[in-house]
Amino acid sequence: MIPITLTRKPILPGTISSLTITNPTLIDTITKSLEDHTSPTYLAAFASNEPASSSPFNHINAENARPFDPNSSYVVGSMVQVHSIPGAVQIGPGNVELQDEDVEAGGDVKELTLLVICHRRINLNSPNLSTSSTTSIPQVNVTHWGPNKYSPETCGDPSTVAALTTELLTQVRELTIDNPAMRESAQSFFNKESGDKPDVLKLCDYLGGLVAGAKGPDVQAVLEAGEASDRCEAVLKMCAQEIKAIEVRREIKEKIERSIGESNRKFVLREMIKEIQSELGEGGDGKDEYVKRGRKELERLKGLGKGVVGEEAIKAMETEIDKIASLAPSSSEYNVSKSYIDTLLSLPWGISSPENYSIAFAQEVLDREHYGMEDVKSAILEFIAVQSLNKDKNTEEMEDKKGKGMGKIICLAGPPGVGKTSIGKSIAESLGREFYRFSVGGLSDVSEIKGHRRTYVGAMSGKPIQCLKTTSVSNPLILIDEIDKLSSSGHHGDPASALLELLDPSQNSQFRDHYLDVPVDMSDVLFMCTANQLEYIPAPLLDRMEVVQLSGYDVPEKIEIAERYLVPKAMREAGVDNGKVEIGEDAIESLVRWYCREAGVRNLEKHIQKITRKIALHLVAEEGGVELKEKDKKKHEGYAVTEDNLSDYVGKPIFTTDRLYETPPIGTVMGLAWSSMGGSALYIESQKVVKTTEKLGEGGGIKVTGNLKEVMKESVQIAHTNARRILNAYQSGNSFFDDHNIHLHVPEGATPKDGPSAGITMTTSLLSLALDRPAREDIAMTGEISLAGLVLRIGGVKEKVIAARRAGTTCLVLPEGNMRDWDELPDYLKEGMEVHFAEDYQKVFEVAFMEEDFLTTE
Numbered sequence: 039m040i041p042i043t044l045t046r047k048p049i050l051p052g053t054i055s056s057l058t059i060t061n062p063t064l065i066d067t068i069t070k071s072l073e074d075h076t077s078p079t080y081l082a083a084f085a086s087n088e089p090a091s092s093s094p095f096n097h098i099n100a101e102n103a104r105p106f107d108p109n110s111s112y113v114v115g116s117m118v119q120v121h122s123i124p125g126a127v128q129i130g131p132g133n134v135e136l137q138d139e140d141v142e143a144g145g146d147v148k149e150l151t152l153l154v155i156c157h158r159r160i161n162l163n164s165p166n167l168s169t170s171s172t173t174s175i176p177q178v179n180v181t182h183w184g185p186n187k188y189s190p191e192t193c194g195d196p197s198t199v200a201a202l203t204t205e206l207l208t209q210v211r212e213l214t215i216d217n218p219a220m221r222e223s224a225q226s227f228f229n230k231e232s233g234d235k236p237d238v239l240k241l242c243d244y245l246g247g248l249v250a251g252a253k254g255p256d257v258q259a260v261l262e263a264g265e266a267s268d269r270c271e272a273v274l275k276m277c278a279q280e281i282k283a284i285e286v287r288r289e290i291k292e293k294i295e296r297s298i299g300e301s302n303r304k305f306v307l308r309e310m311i312k313e314i315q316s317e318l319g320e321g322g323d324g325k326d327e328y329v330k331r332g333r334k335e336l337e338r339l340k341g342l343g344k345g346v347v348g349e350e351a352i353k354a355m356e357t358e359i360d361k362i363a364s365l366a367p368s369s370s371e372y373n374v375s376k377s378y379i380d381t382l383l384s385l386p387w388g389i390s391s392p393e394n395y396s397i398a399f400a401q402e403v404l405d406r407e408h409y410g411m412e413d414v415k416s417a418i419l420e421f422i423a424v425q426s427l428n429k430d431k432n433t434e435e436m437e438d439k440k441g442k443g444m445g446k447i448i449c450l451a452g453p454p455g456v457g458k459t460s461i462g463k464s465i466a467e468s469l470g471r472e473f474y475r476f477s478v479g480g481l482s483d484v485s486e487i488k489g490h491r492r493t494y495v496g497a498m499s500g501k502p503i504q505c506l507k508t509t510s511v512s513n514p515l516i517l518i519d520e521i522d523k524l525s526s527s528g529h530h531g532d533p534a535s536a537l538l539e540l541l542d543p544s545q546n547s548q549f550r551d552h553y554l555d556v557p558v559d560m561s562d563v564l565f566m567c568t569a570n571q572l573e574y575i576p577a578p579l580l581d582r583m584e585v586v587q588l589s590g591y592d593v594p595e596k597i598e599i600a601e602r603y604l605v606p607k608a609m610r611e612a613g614v615d616n617g618k619v620e621i622g623e624d625a626i627e628s629l630v631r632w633y634c635r636e637a638g639v640r641n642l643e644k645h646i647q648k649i650t651r652k653i654a655l656h657l658v659a660e661e662g663g664v665e666l667k668e669k670d671k672k673k674h675e676g677y678a679v680t681e682d683n684l685s686d687y688v689g690k691p692i693f694t695t696d697r698l699y700e701t702p703p704i705g706t707v708m709g710l711a712w713s714s715m716g717g718s719a720l721y722i723e724s725q726k727v728v729k730t731t732e733k734l735g736e737g738g739g740i741k742v743t744g745n746l747k748e749v750m751k752e753s754v755q756i757a758h759t760n761a762r763r764i765l766n767a768y769q770s771g772n773s774f775f776d777d778h779n780i781h782l783h784v785p786e787g788a789t790p791k792d793g794p795s796a797g798i799t800m801t802t803s804l805l806s807l808a809l810d811r812p813a814r815e816d817i818a819m820t821g822e823i824s825l826a827g828l829v830l831r832i833g834g835v836k837e838k839v840i841a842a843r844r845a846g847t848t849c850l851v852l853p854e855g856n857m858r859d860w861d862e863l864p865d866y867l868k869e870g871m872e873v874h875f876a877e878d879y880q881k882v883f884e885v886a887f888m889e890e891d892f893l894t895t896e
């Protein structure tokens with residue numbers, strides 16, 4: 039038996055292994071033994087007890103057997119028989135003849151690979167080794183172990199062994215689950231070992247050989263274990279380690295497969311996108327195609343002629359397109375440049391909508407949707423007339439003016455709901471221009487108008503440029519809504535100044551948006567603004583505007599608007615315009631008088647819509663035979679809305695009367711107020727404050743209530759001073775104001791009030807108190823009073839007259855400065871009204887107290 043030292047791990051009985059030998063002496067010895075064809079060649083294989091190299095590539099190293107070295111080998115080994123040499127011809131029982139390629143030119147074999155079958159365990163007996171006569175390979179003396187077969191006498195407790203056997207079988211299943219080759223090998227092992235449960239000792243050895251990743255010392259432990267239970271434990275330990283390693287390998291494999299799967303998926307999707315893009319003519323990753331298209335578009339713009347696209351714009355586009363050509367599509371800069379170019383290219387350079395020069399058409403459009411508003415309509419017709427007369431002139435001066443707006447910006451000012459915004463839309467239609475509206479109410483950021491600088495993340499252009507993009511024409515009508523609500527907090531610049539640049543005809547042909555940073559011609563755009571209160575429009579802006587004041591509507595006007603526009607529109611929208619439904623004039627008048635008193639018609643429109651919706655519900659319920667709830671049920675026959683059944687649709691009236699007193703008491707006079715919501719009657723009440731220990735000459739104070747703001751409070755003081763002076767002039771001995779403290783109140787204390795226009799009313803109220811005489815009971819008055827007693831002009835005459843008529847007044851005192859406003863009022867408002875114009879307070883006194891030339895009375 040030729041002894042060898044196995045460099046990796048021991049060979050277990052019952053297993054077949056391959057051995058590779060490179061040591062020439064050992065090769066020589068084995069070859070010689072193999073050439074002796076009479077008996078098989080046996081080897082005594084002892085594993086090396088030196089620690090194996092930790093290199094993971096160790097097993098790639100060819101040699102796994104070398105000449106026997108007793109000092110570095112375990113004493114328990116195995117007897118193996120050389121079965122065959124792969125690639126060699128089998129000659130005798132286990133012996134072979136070498137092929138030429140295994141033999142070097144000089145006749146020496148360089149590497150020998152043997153297939154060996156392990157028969158049994160052996161122990162190394164003699165430490166003294168004798169060397170054979172022919173080779174330097176030492177001979178060894180060994181003891182063979184008994185048969186590798188289980189017997190209860192020698193192998194311990196059978197129940198423990200049975201349990202261990204079951205466990206081993208489980209391990210075999212685990213180990214072979216993912217490995218078909220191993221499963222096949224296990225199958226043939228079990229076929230050979232007849233019976234359900236194979237011999238436990240053989241099973242241990244088989245499993246020990248099956249575990250590919252087992253370490254040398256662990257296999258040696260199996261080899262040295264004689265007891266069945268010891269051997270089982272050693273094998274189970276090996277199996278447990280192997281199963282753990284298999285799990286780790288499986289996890290890694292799954293992870294790799296998943297990541298490969300994901301990247302494969304992405305790759306396939308990208309390829310598909312490319313394919314779709316090329317089908318759509320967008321090509322490749324889009325960049326080349328984009329650059330090509332950009333350049334083509336640029337050439338087109340250059341060809342539009344001088345002045346259509348500014349030089350700066352052309353240069354900026356060229357630079358950006360060149361830049362984009364050198365950038366990766368995935369870079370953030372690429373996208374920034376792309377959206378910049380897109381914005382520039384999407385502007386309507388040289389494109390404008392054909393304008394309408396027909397006055398007849400414009401008139402028809404304007405009248406179709408809006409009642410009244412004559413001032414606005416005339417301004418538009420004048421504009422069209424000027425445009426039409428100049429359209430064919432080609433002089434330089436006209437070239438400059440052609441299509442450049444109206445010179446001034448029209449600003450529609452008036453209370454809410456009088457149709458400012460909606461007439462804007464009709465104006466655009468009548469002029470044949472696109473309409474774009476944006477509200478600047480509460481706007482405090484200048485970038486909303488001028489855009490952000492391109493250095494900001496998510497930067498974009500301002501509203502005017504967006505308007506050009508959206509409308510795709512360079513001559514739209516832009517309505518800037520709520521210009522009086524522009525915020526001036528100034529954290530982000532001053533939006534009013536930006537608007538100034540935009541609206542100024544001498545500047546806006548070179549409007550420079552921060553985002554685009556190239557001049558854009560906005561001079562073809564027609565700007566209009568709307569506002570509720572002119573006082574709040576920044577002065578420089580107001581200076582550039584032509585204000586068209588729209589006053590609120592009175593009762594007849596509202597009825598007309600409702601009948602001609604709002605009712606038909608609401609019926610159309612609700613789908614009840616089938617001829618069956620009718621909203622009577624008395625119902626509309628009732629709505630206007632007792633439900634909707636504000637200056638505009640928005641609230642009236644809402645009420646009418648409420649009625650038509652309810653009728654729609656009744657119609658549908660009736661058709662479908664549905665029983666409605668009590669609240670929604672129709673309480674009358676047919677579908678005619680009248681004054682009597684109006685409350686079924688819109689509930690009880692909100693207003694009853696404006697008149698607080700049929701006959702105002704002493705110290706109470708009716709004034710007239712006006713706000714953006716319209717006009718209203720406003721009583722001024724005065725009372726003397728009675729003190730328990732009243733002493734003459736200790737008064738003179740005045741207490742004010744009624745939620746009055748600064749200007750109105752000052753007005754009280756002025757009125758008090760005037761009343762003292764006038765009383766003194768009228769009745770020089772009357773010391774009423776010196777003797778009494780006075781309380782002046784303006785009812786409806788919850789509503790804040792401001793403005794100087796109640797000056798003459800307050801004075802009259804105080805004088806009525808002092809003279810202990812009531813003012814004329816049917817009088818209402820409005821006017822500011824100066825310290826010297828002059829009566830100054832006030833605003834909102836129309837609204838105030840409407841309110842006065844509503845409150846049943848027949849005598850009106852107005853400042854002389856408002857005579858023109860009165861003259862312009864429609865006749866039906868003036869009818870039956872006795873009006874007096876006062877230049878100073880004397881006139882007011884004469885009318886209120888029905889006293890001719892009062893200063894000469896005493």
Ligand SMILES: Nc1ncnc2c1ncn2[C@@H]1O[C@H](COP(=O)(O)OP(=O)(O)OP(=O)(O)O)[C@@H](O)[C@H]1O
Nearest residue numbers: 407408409454455456457458459460599603639640
């Ligand atoms: N003279 C009118 N003729 C026909 N309809 C009108 C008239 N005035 C107002 N309306 C209608 O009243 C409604 C409200 O008008 P719009 O929204 O234009 O008011 P506004 O003056 O712009 O109000 P705000 O100041 O609150 O913006 C619209 O449906 C409009 O059609």
